[in-house]
Amino acid sequence: MWATLFFLLHTSLSLAVIVRVLLRPRTEPSVRLVWVMVVQAVPVLGVLAYLLFGEVRMNRAEVQRMADVRDRLTGLRSPSPATWPPVPDDTRAVTAANAAVGGMPPVSGNRIRLLPESDAAIDRMVEAIDAAQDHVHVVFYIWLPDVSGIKLAEAIIRAEARGVQCRVIVDALGSRGIVRSEIWDRMQQGGAECVTAFPWGLPFVSILFQRLDLRNHRKIVVIDNRIAFTGSRNGSDTAFAIKPRFAPWVDLLVSVEGPAVRQLQAVFLGDWMSYTGRDLGDMLQPVQPVADPGSITQVIATGPDLRAGSMSDCLSGMLHAARDRVVITTPYYVPDAALDAAIRAAARRGVHVTMLLPARNDSLIVGATSQGFYYGLLAAGVRLMLFEGGLLHSKIMTVDGQMAMIGSANLDRRSFELNYEVNMAIIDREVVAELDARQKTYVERAHELTLEEVRGWSRGRRMRNNLLALASPLL
Helix, strand or coil: CHHHHHHHHHHHHHHHHHHHHHHCCCCCHHHHHHHHHHHHHCCCHHHHHHHHHCCCCCCHHHHHHHHHHHHHCHHHCCCCHHHCCCCCHHHHHHHHHHHHHHCCCCEEEEEEEECCCCCHHHHHHHHHHHCCCCEEEEEECCECCCHHHHHHHHHHHHHHHCCCEEEEEEECCCCHHHHCCHHHHHHHHCCCEEEEECCCCCHHHHCCCCCCCCEECCCEEEECCCEEEEECCCECCCCCCCCHHHCCEECCEEEEECCHHHHHHHHHHHHHHHHHCCCCHHHCCCCCCCCCCCEEEEEEEECCCCCCCCHHHHHHHHHHHCCCEEEEECCCEECCHHHHHHHHHHHHCCCEEEEEEECCCCCHHHHHHHHCCHHHHHHHCCEEEEECCCEECCCEEEECCCEEEEECCCEEHHHHHHEEEEEEEEECHHHHHHHHHHHHHHHHCEEEECHHHHHCCCHHHHHHHHHHHHCHHHC
16 A cells, blocks of 8 residues: 555656656756656656756846846946947957956957966965955965965955955855864955855755755956956865866966956946845946956856856857858866857867866866767867866867856866856957967867777776766756
8 A cells, every 4th residue: 555655656756757747937848758768767866856956046036136246247347239349240249248248348448468377376376365455356266275275365364464355156065164263263354355155054944945956156356456366266276176186277368458447347346246145336346447458358257147148158159150160168068958069060060179178177077077978079080188187177269269158167067057157258369379279288188089099998988978968958
C-alpha cells in the first residue's frame, strides 16, 4: 500500500513539475527537454533538483528594488542611437545589440590601458587608491586575504584615514575568506562601508524565495569618477592561494579613463543601492572625454533579474559581424546553443577563429563538459589552443582587429543566466591590437588540439564528455 501511495504521489508531483517546465517563459527548448528527462529518469531527486536549480527564482521585492534603482539611474541611458557617437558601419548592429541588453550607449573619448599580467597590476590599483581624494568604490567576486588582497585593503584603510569615503561590495561566497579575516574588520573599523552580496542567511528559508547559487561575479574599482579598473582580475595574487595547484591565475585587467568611468560607476551604484537601500544616485556625475577621438567603449551589465537578453546575445552579435578573424579566450566553455552555433558558423564561412582555453581546468566537471564541444568546434574549422602556463582566466574576444569584448563573463550558462556580470565592448584598433598581442602570448604558451587527437580519445572519455555536454543546460 505504501509503495502504491508513493508511486502515485511521485507520479503526480513529476507531472506537475513537467507541466511547470513546459509552461515556463523564456526557456530554451533544449533546457526544457533536459529537465523533463531528469525529472522522469531520477525519481524524487530529479524533482528536487528542478525545484532547487531549475528556475532563476528571485525575491520579488528584491527584483522590484533593483528595477527602481535602474529607473533612478535612467539619466545614463540614451533615448536614441542618433545621439550616439559615430561608430564604424560594421559595428553599428553590435553596439545596438549591446545597448538592447545592457541599456547603455557607446561613448567615445576614453583611454584604455592594459595592465601587466603579473601582481604588478594590483600595485597600479593601489597607487590609484592612494591618489584618491573623494571616494573609492570596489566590487569583487573573489577578494582573498593574501599579499595582493591585503595591499588593496590597506590602501583603502589609508584612504579612509585621510577622509576619502570607501565603499566595498564582495560576494559572500567568493570572498568568504576575507570577510572572516582580521583585515575586513580593520577596513570597517577604519570607516569603510563594507557589504556582502547574497549572504547565505538561513538557507532552508531563503531557498523558498530565491536560488542560493546567484552570485555577484563583477570586478570593478572606481576612484573619484576619474579612473576605473575592470576585467577578469579578482582581488588576489596570481598564485591564487585557494587553488594553488592550478596557479598562476592568468588574468586581464585594464584601467579606464573617460566617459566609460561613469558607466562603470553606474553599475557599482546600482549594486550598492540595491543591497543597502541607500540612494547615491547623485554621485553619477558626467565624466569628460580624455582623448580625441580615443576609444569608443560600451559597458554591458547583466544579471538574472534582467530579461532583455544576456551576454551571449552580445557575443553572438560580434561573431555574426566578423569578416576576417576572431580570437577568443575563456577559462570555461559551456555555451548556450546560439553562441556555440555562432562560433562554428563564423569558422565555416571562412573567418579565422582561434579559441584559447586552459589545458587543465580547476573544475573537473566544467572542463569535461567543455571537451564535449571540442569535436563540433574543430570539425567546423575552429583552431583550438590549450594553454599550459597555469589557469587561463582572462575573458577576451577580439574581432577583425577592430572591436573587442572583455570583462568578467565566462562563455558559460552560469555567466549568461545566473551571475551578475560586467563586460566592456571596445572599438579601437590600437587597443584591440594590444589585446591581440596579449592573446598571442597565450598562444605561445599553448599547444594546438587537433581533430585527429579528439577522434583518438577513448570511448569512455568521449562518453563522459558528451553526456556532460548533453547536460550543459543544467550547469
